[in-house]
Amino acid sequence: MVTSVSDWSQAMIAHVWSDQNDNNFLMSDPVSCVAGSTVQCVGYNDFAHFTWLGGTRGTTAVFASPNLGTWKCIEHHVKLNDASQSNGVSEFWIDDHLEVSRTGLNFVGSYSAFGINAIFFENYINNGSPQAQSRYWDNIVVSTQRVGCNPSTSLPPPTNLRVN
DSSP, X not given: OEEOSTXXXXXXXXXXXXXXXXXXXXXXXXXXXXXXXXXXXXXXTOGGGOEEOOOEEOSOOTTSTTSTTSOOOEEEEEEOOOTTOOOEEEEEEEXXXXXXXXXXXXSSTTOOSOOOOOOOOOOOOTTOXXXXXXXXXXXXXXXXXXXXXXXXXXXXXXXXXXXX
């Protein structure tokens, strides 16, 4: 997400979230909040001013059997476009398998005042969860280059975890 002012107005968003048509899959769903050089979105998640750049679903059903209860390494790469060019990128991997690669994106038009300066990890289902469920996040890394997964490290899912 690129913010332009202190009220969390956004210039772009590079979602990786559950596909609304099949919550078992993740999808890349990039958004621009800029017209020309002007940020249009006001505040956080101003859906009314989003310009959706086209969502693409991944191929791994991470929230379905046999993947339930197993750790997955999910890596997301975002590159903003240069001002007035369509050379932005949003792509993600699951367990080192490229799921989606979106290139040629124009996130921010000719806007160039800010770079990516906020990253959010959220667990939200638009219409509410269809059943009780849990998601655990561990070993979050923010980097300027691809980190990759370590397939030789296999950790069991956490047990007896309690969140207050």
